[in-house]
Amino acid sequence: MKHSALILSENHETYSRLINILEKRFGTIEKYQSSDDLLKYTAQILPRLSPEDSGPLLLFIEYPLLAGISKHLDRYFSPTSYILVSFYTVCMLPAADCKNVSAYINTAMPEQETDFFLSRLENEIYNKTRLSMLQFEAMNFYEIGKTLSSEKDTLKLLDMIISSSLSLTSSDAGTIYLVVERENGNWSYVNNNTVSYDNRLLKFVISKNTSMDVKLETFIMPFSKNSISGYTVMSGKSLRIDDAYNIDAGLSYKHDRSFDSSTGYRTKSILSIPMKDNENNIMGVIQLINKKRFRNLSIDYSDEGALDSIITYDQNDDLIMNSLAGQAAVALKNSLLYRGMNNLLQEYKQQNNQLIALGKKILKAHEDERKRVAREIHDGPAQSVVNLALKLELCKRYIQISDYSKAAGEIDAVIGNVRSTAREIRTIIYDLKPSHLEDGLVSSLRNRLEAFSEDTEINATLETSGDDSKIEYYIASTVYNIVQEALNNIQKHALAHNVNVNLSVNESEITFIIRDDGKGFDISQPGQRKSSRLKGGFGLEGMHERVGLVQGKISIESAPGKGTSISVVIPLQ
Numbered sequence: 416m417k418h419s420a421l422i423l424s425e426n427h428e429t430y431s432r433l434i435n436i437l438e439k440r441f442g443t444i445e446k447y448q449s450s451d452d453l454l455k456y457t458a459q460i461l462p463r464l465s466p467e468d469s470g471p472l473l474l475f476i477e478y479p480l481l482a483g484i485s486k487h488l489d490r491y492f493s494p495t496s497y498i499l500v501s502f503y504t505v506c507m508l509p510a511a512d513c514k515n516v517s518a519y520i521n522t523a524m525p526e527q528e529t530d531f532f533l534s535r536l537e538n539e540i541y542n543k544t545r546l547s548m549l550q551f552e553a554m555n556f557y558e559i560g561k562t563l564s565s566e567k568d569t570l571k572l573l574d575m576i577i578s579s580s581l582s583l584t585s586s587d588a589g590t591i592y593l594v595v596e597r598e599n600g601n602w603s604y605v606n607n608n609t610v611s612y613d614n615r616l617l618k619f620v621i622s623k624n625t626s627m628d629v630k631l632e633t634f635i636m637p638f639s640k641n642s643i644s645g646y647t648v649m650s651g652k653s654l655r656i657d658d659a660y661n662i663d664a665g666l667s668y669k670h671d672r673s674f675d676s677s678t679g680y681r682t683k684s685i686l687s688i689p690m691k692d693n694e695n696n697i698m699g700v701i702q703l704i705n706k707k708r709f710r711n712l713s714i715d716y717s718d719e720g721a722l723d724s725i726i727t728y729d730q731n732d733d734l735i736m737n738s739l740a741g742q743a744a745v746a747l748k749n750s751l752l753y754r755g756m757n758n759l760l761q762e763y764k765q766q767n768n769q770l771i772a773l774g775k776k777i778l779k780a781h782e783d784e785r786k787r788v789a790r791e792i793h794d795g796p797a798q799s800v801v802n803l804a805l806k807l808e809l810c811k812r813y814i815q816i817s818d819y820s821k822a823a824g825e826i827d828a829v830i831g832n833v834r835s836t837a838r839e840i841r842t843i844i845y846d847l848k849p850s851h852l853e854d855g856l857v858s859s860l861r862n863r864l865e866a867f868s869e870d871t872e873i874n875a876t877l878e879t880s881g882d883d884s885k886i887e888y889y890i891a892s893t894v895y896n897i898v899q900e901a902l903n904n905i906q907k908h909a910l911a912h913n914v915n916v917n918l919s920v921n922e923s924e925i926t927f928i929i930r931d932d933g934k935g936f937d938i939s940q941p942g943q944r945k946s947s948r949l950k951g952g953f954g955l956e957g958m959h960e961r962v963g964l965v966q967g968k969i970s971i972e973s974a975p976g977k978g979t980s981i982s983v984v985i986p987l988q
């Protein structure tokens with residue numbers, strides 16, 4: 416560790432021997448002759464000293480000048496950041512006016528006491544360094560706790576946990592393992608009293624190495640007391656290992672050297688800490704590796720002396736890491752809960768949007784249906800009635816010219832037309848009335864197919880299986896409308912001789928297929944589907960939409976000369 420050392424004396428010549436000894440030990444020492452100069456200097460350099468990487472400032476002050484400087488010390492220094500040594504040439508009383516100075520060494524520097532003096536000084540440096548480190552850690556710890564509890568992003572949180580752990584313990588590397596469920600890999604935890612380990616795995620989620628640039632893929636392993644991380648979770652206790660290559664053979668856990676041998680790393684000291692939340696659930700393990708003698712050291716493992724910079728973890732690391740791991744566990748649990756909640760919210764939003772879209776589609780389907788009915792009336796009965804008027808006009812003329820036989824002929828035609836118009840109107844009404852499905856889907860389809868056969872002279876057959884009594888109205892009406900539209904198309908386009916409708920119902924779904932042996936068409940041909948909008952009927956496109964509204968699936972198979980078959984599956988819940 417490097418030190419800044421200052422000496423204040425009125426006559427440096429007198430102390431050349433002391434300065435010599437000090438410089439040998441601490442390097443060049445800044446020399447001042449007046450308190451003012453010294454203070455001016457310290458005001459400049461102090462802000463640049465950070466307690467975690469430089470030791471305490473060493474102030475060597477000649478006794479008579481002590482009084483002038485001691486009253487300023489509090490202003491510039493925290494008690495842990497400096498060591499004061501007062502010295503004198505002639506024997507004097509100890510510095511009574513220095514009571515407020517927390518640590519100082521009073522020495523006359525006699526020749527034979529040099530070693531003793533230096534070892535006292537070393538001791539004091541060690542203590543102060545340790546103290547300021549603890550202070551730093553406590554402050555750091557508080558900050559870490561605050562940040563951890565506010566971080567909601569799980570990955571960032573894990574990163575923060577590992578970085579904080581490394582910095583709090585001066586570790587070279589570290590890894591976090593989390594408990595996950597065997598079945599789906601979801602985050603989980605274990606509680607020693609209640610959970611068996613069979614349905615849980617340990618997942619390596621993140622690692623950091625301050626000396627080596629390695630990116631490790633995550634992996635999952637079963638629980639076992641043979642691994643250090645597994646042992647930590649299963650025992651629920653932290654584990655301190657002084658040398659991973661020298662673990663007592665009688666212990667169940669061993670260090671896995673595969674990482675070391677593939678990278679040239681050398682794992683030595685290990686601290687493995689269970690992440691326990693406030694209810695003693697263990698959510699994972701923080702494993703720290705190679706405590707460094709000095710915090711900011713980067714270790715070159717190819718160096719022979721590399722292991723000298725690694726020290727063992729102590730009780731203090733254990734204590735501080737246990738508290739950090741506890742905080743981390745709680746923060747992690749919160750972040751995962753938050754994530755779960757967020758996912759739920761997203762799902763809910765998505766469902767809501769789907770419902771809105773569905774609502775719009777239903778509205779549009781209604782509108783389309785009304786347009787279809789309007790068109791059907793316009794093209795069918797309305798057209799026929801106009802024709803009737805023309806025919807009656809003709810009758811009237813025949814009667815005026817007394818051609819009664821021609822008039823009678825026209826009247827016959829009119830009667831025929833009135834009947835067929837009445838039938839058209841009945842069909843339209845029948846399709847419009849929801850009550851037509853009251854006798855059940857199968858009987859409605861049978862009626863519809865019979866009427867179709869009669870109208871078109873196309874042979875139509877119906878095969879059914881299963882129970883149609885529990886089908887809800889909106890599903891039955893979807894099936895009916897699709898069959899109806901298929902029949903319309905067959906009548907209009909197919910030139911078919913035979914139509915077969917096959918309907919089967921079971922607990923979970925309705926399946927139906929409408930097949931014709933007509934001329935078929937090229938389903939890849941675009942444009943064809945668009946035309947349906949103009950002509951009436953909801954067309955093939957409308958079929959897709961309606962099936963979609965009830966979460967069903969439709970597939971249309973056809974090819975020129977090969978007939979057409981439309982298959983639909985609709986789930987029943």
Ligand SMILES: Nc1ncnc2c1ncn2[C@@H]1O[C@H](COP(=O)(O)OP(=O)(O)O)[C@@H](O)[C@H]1O
Nearest residue numbers: 904908909935936943944946947950954955979
């Ligand atoms: N059963 C079928 N046999 C032969 N061609 C068909 C059949 N069903 C549909 N088509 C063809 O697909 C096209 C699109 O059908 P559709 O969307 O119902 O519109 P539209 O019936 O108004 O023409 C039809 O114009 C026709 O060429």
Ligand SMILES: [Mg+2]
Nearest residue numbers: 904947952954
């Ligand atoms: Mg059509």
